[in-house]
Amino acid sequence: MELFTYMEQYDYEQVVICQDKQSGLKAIIAIHDTTLGPALGGTRMWTYENEADAFEDALRLAKGMTYKNAAAGLNLGGGKTVIIGDPRKDKNEEMFRAFGRYIQGLNGRYITAEDVGTTVQDMDLIYEETDYVAGISPAFGSSGNPSPVTAYGVYVGMKSAAKEAFGSDDLSGKTVAVQGVGNVAYHLCKHLSEEGAALVVTDINKESVERAVNDFNAKAVNIDEIYGVDCDIFAPCALGGIINDQTIPRLKATVIAGAANNQLKEDRHGHLIHELGIVYAPDYIINAGGVINIADELKGYNAERALKKVEGIYQNLDDVFAIAKRDQIPTFKAADRMAEERIERMSRSRRQFLKDGHHILSRR
Numbered sequence: 275m276e277l278f279t280y281m282e283q284y285d286y287e288q289v290v291i292c293q294d295k296q297s298g299l300k301a302i303i304a305i306h307d308t309t310l311g312p313a314l315g316g317t318r319m320w321t322y323e324n325e326a327d328a329f330e331d332a333l334r335l336a337k338g339m340t341y342k343n344a345a346a347g348l349n350l351g352g353g354k355t356v357i358i359g360d361p362r363k364d365k366n367e368e369m370f371r372a373f374g375r376y377i378q379g380l381n382g383r384y385i386t387a388e389d390v391g392t393t394v395q396d397m398d399l400i401y402e403e404t405d406y407v408a409g410i411s412p413a414f415g416s417s418g419n420p421s422p423v424t425a426y427g428v429y430v431g432m433k434s435a436a437k438e439a440f441g442s443d444d445l446s447g448k449t450v451a452v453q454g455v456g457n458v459a460y461h462l463c464k465h466l467s468e469e470g471a472a473l474v475v476t477d478i479n480k481e482s483v484e485r486a487v488n489d490f491n492a493k494a495v496n497i498d499e500i501y502g503v504d505c506d507i508f509a510p511c512a513l514g515g516i517i518n519d520q521t522i523p524r525l526k527a528t529v530i531a532g533a534a535n536n537q538l539k540e541d542r543h544g545h546l547i548h549e550l551g552i553v554y555a556p557d558y559i560i561n562a563g564g565v566i567n568i569a570d571e572l573k574g575y576n577a578e579r580a581l582k583k584v585e586g587i588y589q590n591l592d593d594v595f596a597i598a599k600r601d602q603i604p605t606f607k608a609a610d611r612m613a614e615e616r617i618e619r620m621s622r623s624r625r626q627f628l629k630d631g632h633h634i635l636s637r638r
């Protein structure tokens with residue numbers, strides 16, 4: 275990847291490369307766009323095949339956060355961090371403290387939180403060094419782990435997508451194939467099971483599968499079988515790029531609605547599933563619950579208020595489906611349109627009225 279070419283193509287503001295030999299920290303902080311406010315997005319810790327993959331992931335995820343935050347009505351820009359390493363083996367206190375100091379050095383341009391491979395405990399270590407971290411322990415007045423709230427948002431969003439596809443948002447009797455039953459999907463499965471949906475699950479982690487089988491009577495399938503499951507709804511809840519040339523021909527689902535970021539490998543895959551008549555709930559609209567919850571900390575966290583806002587994901591998806599129909603475009607394009615229009619509108623109003631609209635985390 276030619277970094278500057280890529281940054282210019284999608285108009286990224288900044289990429290910060292952090293290296294700390296003592297702790298083994300190798301992190302990439304990507305800030306895509308801060309038109310609406312400071313960039314907020316989680317920190318992912320993952321073992322990448324090579325550095326180029328890590329850069330690409332950080333950059334794509336950061337851009338996704340710009341769109342997610344804009345479409346969710348938040349006054350926040352988009353950013354994301356990738357830490358290269360195995361979250362089961364390579365973490366240590368110094369690493370997250372060092373990372374916290376890098377974030378502090380950005381002076382509020384970027385606020386971090388959890389993503390795949392990081393936990394509330396990791397955020398607490400970052401908090402030792404900087405205020406610009408959310409999703410820390412509730413004992414600090416924070417919102418804690420965002421995953422259950424993300425799951426609730428995906429659940430209400432799935433109901434909106436079901437209404438679009440089947441004419442009713444009732445999920446009882448529907449079969450949902452869930453790829454990856456980690457932090458978010460476990461809670462999603464709970465909501466679905468309580469409503470009477472049948473679950474088919476897979477995960478590379480055997481214990482996670484067993485937990486879903488035991489707790490929700492889910493049927494387990496092998497990793498690769500999940501795409502071909504005879505189901506109503508496919509819920510990608512692991513990593514990105516899973517809607518691609520290899521998987522699309524195998525899908526039997528009428529709806530795709532899940533938590534994973536960057537589900538479409540490329541834009542053309544969004545067009546392909548649209549042509550096949552699959553109702554796609556755009557990833558960054560349906561999985562915005564976590565960031566909506568975390569963003570509430572900027573006002574002094576109130577769980578009830580945050581949850582109410584998360585329920586707005588249902589209406590937001592209704593709006594996306596309506597724009598898609600009105601403009602005869604796939605839903606992922608309709609979501610982009612919604613986000614871009616808000617950024618454009620707000621940037622004009624910002625120039626006129628707002629000198630410094632940034633929030634202060636220390637209010638929490």
Ligand SMILES: NC(=O)C1=CN([C@@H]2O[C@H](COP(=O)(O)OP(=O)(O)OC[C@H]3O[C@@H](n4cnc5c(N)ncnc54)[C@H](O)[C@@H]3O)[C@@H](O)[C@H]2O)C=CC1
Pocket residue numbers: 388389390391420421422424453454455456457458459476477478479482497511512513514533534535561562564565
């Ligand atoms: N945690 C949150 O609040 C939010 C998470 N997301 C996205 O949702 C997705 C899931 O996030 P979490 O549940 O927090 O992560 P997690 O790491 O707890 O769960 C992901 C699960 O997917 C499994 N997995 C990985 N590769 C797989 C594969 N090829 N096939 C099957 N399973 C596989 C993992 O073993 C793990 O159990 C990620 O894409 C994340 O970026 C998006 C918004 C907020």
Ligand SMILES: CC(C)CC(=O)C(=O)O
Pocket residue numbers: 314315316317342386387388389409420424535561562564565568
């Ligand atoms: C705070 C996180 C839940 C935000 C994020 O990184 C995401 O929504 O992917």
